[in-house]
Amino acid sequence: MNALPAFKTKVMPVVVIDDAEAAVPLAEALLAGGIDAIEITLRTPAGIIAIERVAKAVPGMVVGAGTLTRPEHFRHVRDAGGVFAVSPGLTPALAQAARFTGLPLIPGTQTASEIIAAMEEGFGFVKLFPANLAGGITALKAYGSVFGEMKFCPTGGVTAETLADYLALPNVPIVGGTWLTPPALVKAGDWAAITALAAAATKAAG
Numbered sequence: 001m002n003a004l005p006a007f008k009t010k011v012m013p014v015v016v017i018d019d020a021e022a023a024v025p026l027a028e029a030l031l032a033g034g035i036d037a038i039e040i041t042l043r044t045p046a047g048i049i050a051i052e053r054v055a056k057a058v059p060g061m062v063v064g065a066g067t068l069t070r071p072e073h074f075r076h077v078r079d080a081g082g083v084f085a086v087s088p089g090l091t092p093a094l095a096q097a098a099r100f101t102g103l104p105l106i107p108g109t110q111t112a113s114e115i116i117a118a119m120e121e122g123f124g125f126v127k128l129f130p131a132n133l134a135g136g137i138t139a140l141k142a143y144g145s146v147f148g149e150m151k152f153c154p155t156g157g158v159t160a161e162t163l164a165d166y167l168a169l170p171n172v173p174i175v176g177g178t179w180l181t182p183p184a185l186v187k188a189g190d191w192a193a194i195t196a197l198a199a200a201a202t203k204a205a206g
């Protein structure tokens with residue numbers, strides 16, 4: 001599958017944007033806290049515009065899209081300047097769209113069969129989603145013993161308190177979550193508070 005772009009962060013903010021105006025200052029605030037990759041979800045209409053703005057205006061930020069659930073989303077994201085994609089699950093049609101557009105995809109998995117299906121599509125790096133419901137650290141340890149080559153990005157229920165325990169696992173290079181960009185802080189434009197959350201997560205990630 002298409003290789004992911006390079007970035008340094010081990011903590012991926014999953015962002016739900018209601019107002020595209022917030023996208024650039026939000027991305028700059030995260031960058032100031034040491035986070036150089038962002039997943040902006042397509043859950044809101046502003047998502048795709050936000051991706052376009054961050055891709056144009058924040059050169060240090062690697063911008064991707066989340067919540068891709070339909071094949072046509074891949075073209076929209078690529079055309080907006082997004083450089084990677086994250087989906088909550090995986091179907092053959094989504095894998096084909098990723099290949100067709102050349103957009104690297106981190107597909108969501110939860111069970112052994114879903115991990116095997118992702119391997120069959122050529123993925124070596126998947127999301128464990130929702131990580132807390134899928135068994136969290138216990139599941140990742142068990143999957144580590146049977147899927148030695150597979151790496152995971154646990155997302156869903158990961159917090160500032162648990163991120164270091166996840167990252168201590170050899171098959172977890174990165175974690176993701178929404179806790180870095182609380183909607184109330186985004187709405188209030190409290191970028192300093194978001195930089196502080198990002199800096200704390202960067203420190204905890206080591």
Ligand SMILES: O=C(O)C(=O)C[C@H](O)[C@H](O)COP(=O)(O)O
Nearest residue numbers: 066067087088155156157177178
């Ligand atoms: O929509 C997607 O594609 C996603 O990536 C879903 C997110 O991973 C979770 O919504 C994060 O969950 P929390 O951090 O517990 O809020």
